Amino acid sequence: MSWVQVLASLPGIWTQTFCESIRPTEAGMLHRCDCSITPHTAIYLDLSSVTTTTEATTMETTEDLTTTDTIDLTTTTDVTPELTEIELRILLIIEEIKELLDKGDSIYIIDVDDILDEINDLLGIEEDVVFPGELLTLLDDLGTRIHLNGSLTDMIVKDNIAFLAADVGHFNPVIGLRVATREVEAFMTEAFEFLVDVNISHLLAKRTEAVVDLPRSVLDSPRRISFVVFLTNRAFQYEGANVINSRVISINVVNLTQFDNEVVKLHFRPMEEPERETKRSCGYWQFQPDGSGYWSQEGCIFVSSTSSFLLDTCQCDHLTHFAEILIPRPRFSESDERILELLSIIGCGLSIFGVTLIATTAFLFNTWRSVFRNRMWLQLCVALLILSLCFLLVAFVKYDQYSFSCLVTGVVLHYSLLASFCWMLVVAIIAYFDMVAVQYTIANFSSIPNKLLITSGFSWAAPAVVIAILLLISPKSYVRRFEEMAPSGSFCYPSGLALWLSVYAPIAIILVVNFLVFIYTIGHVTWSMRNRNLGKQKMDSMHEAIRCARIGLVLMFLFGLPWIFGLFAYKVICAYVFTVTVTTQGFLLFLFIVCGNNDTRNMWYNKIKFTTKYRRRYSQRTMQSENPY
CATH class of the missing domain: 2.60.220.50 (Chondroitinase Ac; Chain A, domain 3)
Structure with missing residues (x-):
């Protein structure tokens, strides 16, 4: 019988190196094992079994031992692999x-x-x-x-x-x-x-x-x-x-x-x-x-x-x-990376162009600006403009170290992103109220006082509160650069738990609410259009509700699905979809709000027509004054 020992530093590895076996002088007595290293676990043998005993305080293990386990002798060789020399x-x-x-x-x-x-x-x-x-x-x-x-x-x-x-x-x-x-x-x-x-x-x-x-x-x-x-x-x-x-x-x-x-x-x-x-x-x-x-x-x-x-x-x-x-880290080919960067720059440029035209429309036409929904679109465009400018800044500026400018870029980008999603939530709620107003006149959103103040306060203040709480609880939340998580990013952005709680969680909640409102809106519009007993007044409200539902659909796509693709942006196809849809949001909003609205198109048409007519008259008068004969 060989005596074995397991050292606490490497549990489960057995060796005979540090122990000496002393056979009993009489039959039926326990075997004795003298070991030079403690703590250790030794196995003792009597006539019928092997028992395991622990000793951690003395060099000899023959006194005050407590039997803790009994195992079959035939299994001992299967669980005692020899230690290597190293x-x-x-x-x-x-x-x-x-x-x-x-x-x-x-x-x-x-x-x-x-x-x-x-x-x-x-x-x-x-x-x-x-x-x-x-x-x-x-x-x-x-x-x-x-x-x-x-x-x-x-x-x-x-x-x-x-x-x-x-x-x-x-x-x-x-x-x-x-x-x-x-x-x-x-x-x-x-x-x-x-x-x-x-x-x-x-x-x-x-x-x-x-x-x-x-x-x-x-x-x-x-x-x-x-x-x-x-x-x-x-x-x-x-x-x-x-x-x-x-x-x-x-x-x-x-x-x-x-x-x-x-x-x-x-x-x-x-x-x-x-x-x-x-x-x-x-x-x-x-x-x-x-x-x-x-x-x-x-x-x-x-x-x-x-x-x-x-x-x-x-x-x-x-x-x-x-x-x-x-x-x-996931990397694309050099050609894909160059194309994605070029698409990002072009998309952000188009968004800035579209948002600028929407702002110009609000500046030129007081009647357009006086409509609540148009003022809501205008503020949404401001959030998109800030977001697009941040994307362009990230594309051209690579932060090599954590600095105040890197922190500001991350905070502004975070804020504009949350503000855009908050405005998307406002659009969904307005569409819901318009649908309820078709059936229940008491639930008309237009009857709510100070609705612009309420919606603006929520959409601009809620992101600020989220970021303020994040900085208060964890001032180093923006320390880690986004490049450590994404191949193409080199700016400071929340990471770890802060990223999930302050970015993913609010976006996920808003997307779920908007999806439910969209499903309800489309279902109610479909049912209403089949009902021939609706009056003209209700049909006018219904047309407005359909318009809001269409807007909700467009905005849900613009601000929802692209970010879902962002979670899978390590795949080249998802990266292309994510880049194209996210960076062109402002331009697509311009196509829908300005180009897709008859009243707004007519305003621009009359403005251009009047300007052209005025220029012709001015040109004729100038020619007559220069040539009196």
């Missing part, structure tokens, strides 16, 4: 670090040197190495506990890993770290430099591989900061699609893991330029409960360098293991 070495390193930490404050930098030699050897082998989260965490713990031999800073540098620590405060204002470039693919001591200030000379890509720039607030009180720098990604293996594109740096500050209104800036030199199907981003190692991990982007912003001579920047609001990563 796994055993990792377990030994973990136990060595734990023993050091158990010493309390009597840990010196020289005590860590042998451990880093072992880790360096593991990182240098060709086989895959999976570092459990416990090992990475223990390395960070060492940085906060070791003595620096009377110095304020110290470091241990190996070929594949570097361990650095500093006691900081106003007496030693270290706020960062620089990793310089080297001629060889290995770390050297002279490549590492503690920084008391970060300037542009530190960010030159030819001279520097990585720079850490901590907020000045870390110097408010004396504390320890430590760094662990990995040459490659061998310690961070996982099955995801993200690929590390820089050195990996772990940052640890005593009593500080999260920043409220500040960020830590990490500057990386990419190892390779991304292909069209990938893009650069910031990543941090997210630990999993089972000891594994993956690269996450939450809480970090990637700022691409504006010059090929400077490093890229990652801005993160917390401390952990960081790197620049390459992530996949």
Whole structure:
């Protein structure tokens, strides 16, 4: 019978390495197992069964044992796979670090040197190495506990890993770290430099591989900061699609893991330029409960360098293991992207042209402007004009970093989008009231006092309230650039939960209401047209209701379906439909309101006719005055 042990650091992996079996001297007695590492779980054998017992406090397991489970001996070999050599070495390193930490404050930098030699050897082998989260965490713990031999800073540098620590405060204002470039693919001591200030000379890509720039607030009180720098990604293996594109740096500050209104800036030199199907981003190692991990982007912003001579920047609001990563993203062919961008510019230009003509109609014709529905269309056009201008701004201006102008663009775009949908909801409600008025004269929308004030207040104020609440609750809602979610966007826009609650949810609610109103309106109009007993007065109201229903249909398409296609814009066909229908909304509204309305066409016709007649008379009078004979 062989005795086995499972270490808490790797549950479910069995080995016999650290235990010695002592046979009983008499029949019927338990077997004894002496193990050199705790905690552990050992299996004891009597004449008829195997029992599992847990011991976490002593080197021997022969006293005060509690039997917890009984298993058949024949199944033991099926559940006890042997550890590989690499796994055993990792377990030994973990136990060595734990023993050091158990010493309390009597840990010196020289005590860590042998451990880093072992880790360096593991990182240098060709086989895959999976570092459990416990090992990475223990390395960070060492940085906060070791003595620096009377110095304020110290470091241990190996070929594949570097361990650095500093006691900081106003007496030693270290706020960062620089990793310089080297001629060889290995770390050297002279490549590492503690920084008391970060300037542009530190960010030159030819001279520097990585720079850490901590907020000045870390110097408010004396504390320890430590760094662990990995040459490659061998310690961070996982099955995801993200690929590390820089050195990996772990940052640890005593009593500080999260920043409220500040960020830590990490500057990386990419190892390779991304292909069209990938893009650069910031990543941090997210630990999993089972000891594994993956690269996450939450809480970090990637700022691409504006010059090929400077490093890229990652801005993160917390401390952990960081790197620049390459992530996949949907991309179209170069020809499709050029066509889509051209269609966006043309569509926005047409919308601005159409909205301008509608505004000109309102300015020239007082009778047109005095009609409530026309004034409603006019305000809708203002929202569309702002939306189109924002789209054009996004098409021509690429924000390389988060700034006030980027924030303003995102807020205005967000506001104009919600305002347009609110006006669409108003149109649907008016159509509903007009349909009710056909049957129930008491439900006539025209009888409502101050209806323009009510509709305008709702459509313009509701989006402002939504955005104000969003900024009040989460001031950083617009920090993440939309380019991280869409291939063609480079502007600040809400992301995550804020995107769903402040953009998708209001739009979805309005679309559902408009769809129900549209179905009811079309059904009622169809029924009314079949009823021959309607009077002329009611037929006039019915014609107006049909007009409103038609408007509701057009607006539902213009403001509804295109955004649904936007959810599937990673497919080229949906991207074309989305681009064409969204960007031309203002122009299509002009075709419907001005060109499709007989009264408005007649106003323009008479205006043009009068202007032409006046010009002819003026021209004749001028000719007569110049030629009196």
